[in-house]
Structures are given as C-alpha cells and as structure tokens.
Amino acid sequence: MSRNEPVPSFHPPRRLLMGPGPSDVHARVLAAMAQPTIGHLDPAFITMMDEVKGLLQAAFRTANALTLPVSGPGSAGMEACFVNLLEPGDTAIVCVNGVFGGRMKENVERCGATALVVADEWGAPVDPAKVEAALNAHPGARLLAFVHAETSTGVRSDAAELCRLARAHGVLTVVDTVTSLGGIPVLVDEWGADAVYSGSQKCLSCVPGLSPVTFGPRAVERIQGRKTRNQSWFLDFGLLTGYWTGGAKRAYHHTAPVNALYALHESLVMLLEEGLEAAWERHARMHRALAAGFEAMGLALPVAADWRLPQLNAVAVPAGVDEARVRARLLERWNLEIGAGLGALAGKVWRIGLMGQSATPTHVATCLAALDAVLAELGAPIARGEAVAAAEAVLFG
Numbered sequence: 001m002s003r004n005e006p007v008p009s010f011h012p013p014r015r016l017l018m019g020p021g022p023s024d025v026h027a028r029v030l031a032a033m034a035q036p037t038i039g040h041l042d043p044a045f046i047t048m049m050d051e052v053k054g055l056l057q058a059a060f061r062t063a064n065a066l067t068l069p070v071s072g073p074g075s076a077g078m079e080a081c082f083v084n085l086l087e088p089g090d091t092a093i094v095c096v097n098g099v100f101g102g103r104m105k106e107n108v109e110r111c112g113a114t115a116l117v118v119a120d121e122w123g124a125p126v127d128p129a130k131v132e133a134a135l136n137a138h139p140g141a142r143l144l145a146f147v148h149a150e151t152s153t154g155v156r157s158d159a160a161e162l163c164r165l166a167r168a169h170g171v172l173t174v175v176d177t178v179t180s181l182g183g184i185p186v187l188v189d190e191w192g193a194d195a196v197y198s199g200s201q202k203c204l205s206c207v208p209g210l211s212p213v214t215f216g217p218r219a220v221e222r223i224q225g226r227k228t229r230n231q232s233w234f235l236d237f238g239l240l241t242g243y244w245t246g247g248a249k250r251a252y253h254h255t256a257p258v259n260a261l262y263a264l265h266e267s268l269v270m271l272l273e274e275g276l277e278a279a280w281e282r283h284a285r286m287h288r289a290l291a292a293g294f295e296a297m298g299l300a301l302p303v304a305a306d307w308r309l310p311q312l313n314a315v316a317v318p319a320g321v322d323e324a325r326v327r328a329r330l331l332e333r334w335n336l337e338i339g340a341g342l343g344a345l346a347g348k349v350w351r352i353g354l355m356g357q358s359a360t361p362t363h364v365a366t367c368l369a370a371l372d373a374v375l376a377e378l379g380a381p382i383a384r385g386e387a388v389a390a391a392e393a394v395l396f397g
C-alpha cells in the first residue's frame with residue numbers, strides 16, 4: 001500500500017465462534033459497548049463499577065469484598081494472583097495437566113518462588129491423591145494452584161476436593177476458572193477457594209480483555225502481611241483496591257477500560273437474567289447433543305465422560321486427515337471457527353467450544369453439518385448424514 005492511499009475502515013467477517021474463546025458476543029453486549037465514553041471517576045461510572053462487583057460476586061457465588069475485573073485478559077488475572085500472593089523464596093504446589101497449568105508454573109518461577117509440580121497426563125484430571133501426597137511432603141508450601149477447566153484438553157478437575165485438601169493443610173489456593181465461569185458450577189465460597197480468576201471472553205461471552213478475580217479473607221491477609229514489595233506496580237492489589245473499593249474517595253490508579261466494562265456489565269446482567277443454573281444446564285444439554293452427533297458420525301471424544309467440559313469438546317482427528325485443512329475449510333466456507341489441539345495434542349484433536357452465546361442448538365447443528373460435509377469431501381471415514389439427526393434427538397426428541 002502506498003503512503004498516500006487512505007486506509008479504509010475495518011469490517012470483520014461474520015463468524016460463528018466455536019473455538020476455545022472468544023465466543024460469540026451478543027448484540028446487547030456490543031450495543032452496551034457503543035455507548036458514550038465517560039470519565040473513569042465519573043459518579044455514574046463508579047455506580048456501574050459497584051454493580052459490576054456485585055454481579056461478579058453473584059457469578060462467582062462469593063461474598064468476597066475483593067472481587068473485581070482486572071484490566072487485562074485472563075492471563076493478567078493469573079499473574080495478579082501469583083504476584084500478590086507469592087514472595088521470593090516461597091514454594092507453591094502447581095498442578096500441571098495441560099497448557100495453562102504450565103503457565104501457572106512459569107508465573108510462580110517468575111515471582112522468585114519454587115514450583116513443585118504435580119503432573120498428570122494431558123487429557124486426565126488433576127489427581128487429588130497426588131496433590132495430597134505433595135501437601136504432606138511439603139508442609140512449608142504457601143500455595144496450591146490448579147486449573148478448574150483445562151481449555152487445552154477439555155478436562156475438568158475436582159475443584160471442591162482440591163480446595164478441601166489445601167485447606168486441611170493450611171495452604172492457600174489459586175484456581176483458574178477462565179473457561180469454567182458461567183459454563184459449569186464455580187462455587188468460590190462453598191469450595192473455600194482463596195484466589196480465583198477468570199476471563200471475559202469464554203462462557204461470559206463478553207469481548208476479550210478483562211479478567212474477573214476474587215480474593216477471600218485469607219488471601220487478603222496474606223497480601224497485608226507481605227514482607228517484600230509486590231514486583232508488579234500495575235497488578236498490586238494493595239494499590240488497585242484503592243481504586244475499586246475507595247467509595248467516593250476513589251484514587252486514580254490507571255484508566256479503567258470504560259467501554260469494555262459496559263460490555264462486561266451487560267454480559268453479567270444477561271447471565272443472571274438467564275440464571276446461573278439455567279446457563280449451566282444449557283451448556284450441559286448442548287454438549288450432550290454435540291457429543292451424540294460426533295458419536296453418530298464416528299468421531300471419538302478422547303476425554304473420559306465424567307471429566308468432559310461441556311463448553312470445550314476435544315474431538316479426535318480421524319486417521320489420515322489433515323486437521324488444519326479441515327479448519328481452514330470450515331472457516332472459508334462456513335464462517336465457522338473451531339480450535340486446533342495445543343502442545344502434546346497438536347494435530348491429534350480439534351477443540352470445539354460451546355461457550356456462552358455459542359452454546360445454542362444452531363451452533364451445534366451448524367458445526368455438525370459443516371464438519372460432516374468437509375470431512376466427507378476430504379475422504380474421511382465417517383458415517384455421513386447421521387450427526388444432525390442424533391443431536392436433534394437429544395435436543396428435541
């Protein structure tokens with residue numbers, strides 16, 4: 001492009017988002033975002049911030065006062081938990097059964113702490129017996145960190161049991177609920193979880209770039225008792241809470257992403273209008289329909305049924321099929337985005353999201369019909385034309 005040529009406005013294609021996030025964003029959320037920008041210390045904005053905190057407490061099922069959206073994607077919420085709760089020389093037990101557990105380990109090490117890894121197979125849940133053994137072997141550990149919903153593999157772990165074990169050993173928990181919040185039960189107070197973070201663009205179906213976090217009383221106490229200064233200025237909850245909980249005397253810390261927060265507010269309003277239980281049930285039902293379709297087509301779901309995430313379905317790529325070619329064709333012809341396998345599962349699975357607004361019968365049927373057509377065309381050995389009827393029987397039969 002020459003220097004003098006004007007750049008036209010950008011208009012994204014219309015897609016169906018069925019990958020590992022972002023998910024489809026409802027028109028109500030996009031419209032909320034298009035409202036006028038106001039100052040981030042405007043009284044009207046502060047009222048909205050307080051509502052966002054209350055809505056997040058409801059979504060997380062917690063009474064924690066320190067519940068707020070960090071201005072940054074899920075990775076920022078992850079980092080916020082570790083930089084606030086760890087000091088150099090600490091040790092943390094980190095469960096790794098996929099990509100995101102590996103990132104937690106990286107965060108722990110960058111805080112100058114030691115990560116004691118409890119490893120499980122990719123595709124299997126975190127084994128509570130191994131975690132208990134690690135807690136017994138390392139009584140000085142300061143934290144137990146694990147991923148509730150491993151998006152890289154489509155596996156859920158038993159958050160209630162892992163939090164129970166940590167509490168019994170007097171160890172704080174950091175729980176990644178980026179993919180679980182809004183899709184399956186996240187029960188922060190019932191679990192007794194101490195520091196929990198999520199993301200806006202998965203089952204909340206908001207635009208990307210915000211990370212809801214909640215810290216319980218033991219985590220707040222840990223922050224207040226720090227001997228060293230937090231290595232991060234931006235993510236220091238000692239400073240951030242002056243902005244988010246200062247009432248009328250709110251102190252400027254950074255400029256909140258005002259319009260993105262309108263969007264989060266609206267997406268949470270929509271979630272609670274539907275009802276958390278109803279949203280969990282919808283995700284479960286869409287998953288059953290999609291899984292029935294895949295099975296009818298002859299595609300295997302490698303994760304054991306009890307541990308499958310309804311909102312993120314790992315599907316085995318049939319032998320001899322170029323999985324990237326399938327994804328490219330789904331995008332070109334059907335405007336349908338699905339995810340590739342990551343790390344150890346690259347080339348072996350697709351990851352198909354049914355998150356938030358992308359968990360509807362239309363998404364299920366479109367995905368099954370499009371995959372059926374593309375796989376048949378590429379000569380994959382599937383049972384052609386069975387999948388949509390199988391899903392329909394689950395949904396409406």
Ligand SMILES: *Cc1c(COP(=O)(O)O)cnc(C)c1O
Nearest residue numbers: 073074075100149151178179199
């Ligand atoms: C997506 C995801 C993250 C990272 O969130 P970003 O918004 O991409 O930074 C962290 N953990 C899990 C389990 C995720 O699925």
